[in-house]
Amino acid sequence: MKERARLAAVFLTLCAACVEFSPHAVDLDHGERDLHRKARERVEAGRSREVLRFALVGDTQLAFDQAQDAVASLNGRQDLEFVIQLGDFTHFGVLSEFRNMNEIFASLHVPYFVVVGIHELLGNGGSIYRRMFGPLNDRFTVARTRFVMFDSNSRATGFDGTVPDLAWLAAQLAPDGNFDRVVLLSHVAPETSDFDRGLEADYAALLRAQRSVVSFHGHEHAYRQGEHAGTPLYVADSVDHRSYLVATIRPSGELEVERVSF
C-alpha cells in the first residue's frame, strides 16, 4: 500500500511537470511557494559572522545560461550570507519561466531574495511572483541592517502616484530600535524614466532622513555607480554582461561594494 502511494506520488510529480494548462496559470509546488519567508527565516537563524556580506545579481530575463553561470560562481564563494536578484527575473512573466529560473536560483547554497521587476508584472506574473516569493514590498532585518525590497516599477501602473508606495516605505524606515542602517532594493532606480517623477522629491526626503542608506537597482542592464539624495546608489549589470556585485557591511557600518566578473 505504501509502495503504491509512493508510485502514485512519483507519477503525479512526473505528470505535473509534463502537462501545462495555461502559460498564465499560477499554481506552484509546495517547495516553490513563499520563498521570501523561508529565506528570511534561514538568514535570521544562521548568523555567526561579524561581517555581513551578500551578493546582488542584476536582470536575468532571457539569460538562463548566464544565470546558471552566475549561480555557479556564487556557489564557489564561501563568504556570502545571501543573494539578492534585482528584478526582471523573467521576461514574459509566464509560469514556466518563473519555475525554470527559480530552479536555477534554488541551487544556490545560500538563501536568496528576488526583487519585483517590471517584467514580472506582465500578464499573471504579479500573481505568480506573490505566490512564489511574497508581497511586492517586503523587508527583513539582519546584523542591525534593514533590507527593504520594494516595487519601483512606476510605469507598470501608469505613474499613478501609487508606486513606489512611499507611505509603506516610510513605515519600514521609521526607527524601531532594531536597525542602524538601511539597504534599499528596487528594480528601477530613482531619477530614471521609469520611476515616477511626481514621487522623486518625497522619496529623496525619506532617504535624507536616514543616517545610513545605500540602494541597489537593476533594470538598466549596465553597471553604474551613482548618488541619490546624498546616498550611494548602485545599478548591477544584467547577468548576460557577466558580472554581479558583492556588498560588505562591517560592524562599524562601513560599506564596500565590489563588482565581480564571472
Next chain:
Amino acid sequence: MVALATGAAVADGRPWYLPDHAKLQFAGSIGFISPGVGWAWGGRKVEADVFLGWVPEVVGGEDIYSATGKLAWQPLSFGGARGWLVRPVSAGLQVTYTFGSRYFVRQPSRFGPDYYDFPTALRTGVALGGNAAIRTRGAVREIGVYWEVVALDVMLFLWARNPRALGPEDAFTVALGVRAGF
C-alpha cells in the same frame, strides 16, 4: 480514402459550415479541459479546430479562460484491425488568446513604443502527435483519441537562446484528447 471521405460528406448533404467533428482536449497549454469543434479536408489530411479553454482555480490557482485556433496536417493514415484507422503523424500550429484585462495584444499606452515587443494575450505553439480512430454507427461516425506534444513560442525561444540551461523537457508538454467525427 480521400474519395470515400469526401463522398460521404457530399452524400450527407450537410452544409459546409457545420463542424465535421467535436473534440475535448486535456492540457496542451490551451486549458485544463477544452471543448472544441472543427472541420476536416482531404480525408482528414488537414484539420482545423477552435477550442474554448478553461483552467479551473483548483488546478491553475486562478480561473483562466482562453480561445484557441488550431491547424494540423496529417499526411499518413493506416487502416488497422477491427476498423481502426491510425494517423501516426500530426503536425499542427495553434494560436491561443487569453481573456482578461491583464493581457494585451497591443501594449497599453503607458508603455512607450516598443517597450514590450510581444502580445501577452496571444501565444502561438506547435503541436506534434498522432491519433487513432474507430468507425462507429449512428450520428457519430467515428470516435478517436489523439496525443500531442505541445511547445509554446516563448519556451521554444528561451530554449533556443539557452541550450545549456534549458532542454526540450522545459519546452514541450503533453496534451491528450478525444474526437467524435460526424
